[in-house]
Amino acid sequence: MNTFLIVLEALNVGFLQTLKLFAVTLIGAIPLGLIISFGSMSKFKPLSVLVKTFVWIIRGTPLMLQLLIVYYFPGLVLNNPIWGSGESGRFIAASIAFILNYACYFSEIFRGGIQGVPVGQKEAGQVLGLSKSQIFFKITLLQMIKRIVPPMSNEIITLVKDTSLSRIIALQEVIWAGQSFMKGAQGISGQIWPLFFTGIYYLLFSGILTIIFNKLEKKLSYFKT
Amino acid sequence: MAILEVKNLHKSFGKTEVLKGIDFSLEEGEVLSIIGSSGSGKTTLLRCLNSLEFADRGTITVAGESIFDSSVDLKARSEKTLREKRLYFGLVFQSFNLFPQYSVLENITLAPKLLKKATNEEIEKTALELIDSVGLSEKINNYPCELSGGQQQRVAIARALALKPQILCFDEPTSALDPELTGEVLKVIKSLADKNMTMIVVTHEMSFAHDVSDKVIFMDSGVIAESGSNEILTNPQSQRLKAFLNAFGK
Ligand SMILES: Nc1ncnc2c1ncn2[C@@H]1O[C@H](COP(=O)(O)OP(=O)(O)OP(=O)(O)O)[C@@H](O)[C@H]1O
Ligand SMILES: [Mg+2]
Numbered sequence: 001m002n003t004f005l006i007v008l009e010a011l012n013v014g015f016l017q018t019l020k021l022f023a024v025t026l027i028g029a030i031p032l033g034l035i036i037s038f039g040s041m042s043k044f045k046p047l048s049v050l051v052k053t054f055v056w057i058i059r060g061t062p063l064m065l066q067l068l069i070v071y072y073f074p075g076l077v078l079n080n081p082i083w084g085s086g087e088s089g090r091f092i093a094a095s096i097a098f099i100l101n102y103a104c105y106f107s108e109i110f111r112g113g114i115q116g117v118p119v120g121q122k123e124a125g126q127v128l129g130l131s132k133s134q135i136f137f138k139i140t141l142l143q144m145i146k147r148i149v150p151p152m153s154n155e156i157i158t159l160v161k162d163t164s165l166s167r168i169i170a171l172q173e174v175i176w177a178g179q180s181f182m183k184g185a186q187g188i189s190g191q192i193w194p195l196f197f198t199g200i201y202y203l204l205f206s207g208i209l210t211i212i213f214n215k216l217e218k219k220l221s222y223f224k225t
Numbered sequence: 226m227a228i229l230e231v232k233n234l235h236k237s238f239g240k241t242e243v244l245k246g247i248d249f250s251l252e253e254g255e256v257l258s259i260i261g262s263s264g265s266g267k268t269t270l271l272r273c274l275n276s277l278e279f280a281d282r283g284t285i286t287v288a289g290e291s292i293f294d295s296s297v298d299l300k301a302r303s304e305k306t307l308r309e310k311r312l313y314f315g316l317v318f319q320s321f322n323l324f325p326q327y328s329v330l331e332n333i334t335l336a337p338k339l340l341k342k343a344t345n346e347e348i349e350k351t352a353l354e355l356i357d358s359v360g361l362s363e364k365i366n367n368y369p370c371e372l373s374g375g376q377q378q379r380v381a382i383a384r385a386l387a388l389k390p391q392i393l394c395f396d397e398p399t400s401a402l403d404p405e406l407t408g409e410v411l412k413v414i415k416s417l418a419d420k421n422m423t424m425i426v427v428t429h430e431m432s433f434a435h436d437v438s439d440k441v442i443f444m445d446s447g448v449i450a451e452s453g454s455n456e457i458l459t460n461p462q463s464q465r466l467k468a469f470l471n472a473f474g475k
Contacts, residue, residue: 124322127275128336128388129312131304138339142326223325224370 006186007194014177015201021094021163021173026156028099033106040111058104063097064165070097071169087172094166098159105155113148114140117225146220153213160206174198226289228253228423229392234283236269243269244280245447251392251440254421258434258455261444262469267427270444271394274425275316276307287313287391315390319397321377323369323384329356330365333384342388355383359413375406379413386417393417395426431458431473443469 039051058066071093075081083089117140125135164175178195181188188194227250236244243266251257259267272278274285276293285293292310323332333352338345356365359379369377378398385393395414399407411433417424418437428434434441435458443451443466451463461467 118322120318120320120322121324123277124318124324125336126277127311127314127316128384129308129340130336131308134339138335139324146326223368225325 003188006188007181007191007197010177010180010185011174011194011198011201014172014174014198017091017171018163018173018201019205021091021098021166021171022159024095025098025102025159025163028095029102029106032099032103034110036103036107037110037114040107041114055104055107058101059108063101063162064168066101067094067097067165067169070094070100090166090169090171093169094171098163098166102155102159106152109148109151109155110144112151113144116147117143142220143225146223146225149213149217149220153209153217156213157206157209160209161202164202174201227251228288230284230286231274232284232286234270234273234280234285236266236273236278236280243447244273247283247449249440249442249449249452251423251425253423255423255439256418256437257425257440257442258438259425259427259442259444260429260431260434260458260469261442261450262472264446265444266447267444268396271316271396271425271427274392274394275314276311277316312388313391315385315388315393317378317381317385317393317395317398319400321369321374321381321401323377323380325369328366328368329361329372329380332369332380333387336384337387340388348387352383352387355386356380358416359383360409373406374402375409378402378410382410382413382417392423392425395424395428397427397429399428399430429473431470434458445469 036051036055040048040055042048042051071083071090074083083093121139121143122135125139130138163173166173167175167179170176175195175198178198181191181194183189229251231247231249234244234247235242247266247270249257259270261267269278273280273293279299280293280295282295283293284291284295290310290313291297292313324335327335330349330352333355334345334348337343337348337351342348343351353362353365356362359382361376361379361383364372364376364380369380372380378401382393382398398414399410402410407430411430414424414426415433415437426434426437435455438455441453441455441457442449443457443461443463445465451457451461451466453462457466458470461470
């Protein structure tokens with residue numbers, strides 16, 4: 001039982017790091033994703049081509065590879081190890097890779113949400129003499145949100161599990177914490193069950209998110225677009 | 226004096242000229258029907274009147290006030306004056322375009338409240354009267370998705386009326402409706418005509434047009450091919466209008 005408590009505490013610490021990466025990614029990727037979606041819809045061709053190419057590269061390559069490049073490129077290629085060797089450097093590198101990656105996925109969802117609102121909605125607002133900002137905030141915004149909630153909830157639940165990829169640069173998240181008891185940590189070694197046990201954390205957390213998103217979808221189901 | 230005067234209106238999309246010099250005028254309280262085959266430029270004309278499109282050439286004047294003048298630089302006028310000029314007209318769309326997240330009452334009060342046209346109580350009182358006049362008093366708290374097409378279009382008419390436009394435009398208001406629902410919408414338009422509302426109605430409902438119109442314009446590939454009183458529907462002069470009406474089995 002004592003062993004169990006030791007493991008549990010270590011996993012809690014690891015999961016806190018998982019949650020931190022999750023939260024930082026959302027906080028960074030949602031606004032950046034909006035900016036990217038506007039860039040990709042820009043009427044200024046060079047900008048939209050540039051942004052779409054960037055999105056294509058990010059979405060067309062594995063997140064794990066992006067993590068490795070962000071983490072190792074400055075040190076090994078530029079001889080300028082800006083991340084240092086500590087946990088905080090790994091966290092910053094992981095956050096950058098995750099934010100960039102998720103911003104690109106979010107941007108496509110936002111673009112679909114924005115373009116999915118029929119032009120007739122905007123035009124109806126225009127002929128009623130409303131201003132651009134009144135049309136956006138009072139008419140189109142909620143319709144956009146309704147459209148993006150289902151795909152966003154999918155992405156966000158995928159993000160919960162994707163955070164485990166940061167194990168590849170040795171970020172001390174929950175998988176790393178579970179694995180440490182195989183090699184040996186705090187007098188416990190050769191144990192595989194703590195690693196398997198981390199699954200419970202993911203299950204609980206994604207379960208909670210699923211409930212929240214279902215509630216939100218239900219709240220928005222009073223109207224149809 | 227005519228309430229609406231349209232002079233020499235031209236509009237092109239890229240290389241295709243859609244309006245090739247449109248001239249007409251309308252007196253206060255008159256109903257004008259615009260008929261014509263698909264692609265003849267009817268919607269484009271209504272959209273120019275409502276400043277959803279801007280003509281390349283020509284002028285639009287309402288009650289002596291210039292709504293559009295191609296000799297004045299478009300960029301010189303502010304967003305605010307544009308919005309004010311839009312309010313001379315109302316537009317009822319073929320596809321209703323109600324705001325789905327708002328109830329019937331909210332759809333009608335949204336714009337007057339945002340534009341601070343009156344106090345909120347007055348706006349709601351007017352809205353309830355309008356809803357009553359289109360026969361939807363039982364539906365004030367329903368959402369658009371809970372209404373039939375005909376009911377939605379009647380809400381859209383009330384929504385446009387709430388801003389008291391000088392001229393109300395309809396773009397094929399019954400084309401998206403099942404045949405059994407067109408009657409209730411046409412009845413509302415007819416009742417507005419009886420109250421001397423100035424209206425422009427693009428329609429394919431020939432007997433309705435004949436019944437309600439003071440003037441009729443027949444458009445054909447961007448020009449007014451024939452115009453006159455509703456008599457032209459029963460007694461067309463031009464070959465093109467004859468052919469068009471024949472195609473309608475008239
Ligand atoms: N935004 C646009 N860009 C390019 N072409 C357009 C645009 N809007 C309309 N057109 C073209 O202009 C022409 C006239 O269109 P318009 O919608 O005014 O016709 P209409 O008389 O209303 O036809 P319908 O009876 O089918 O509604 C059509 O050939 C159409 O393809
Ligand atoms: Mg049309």
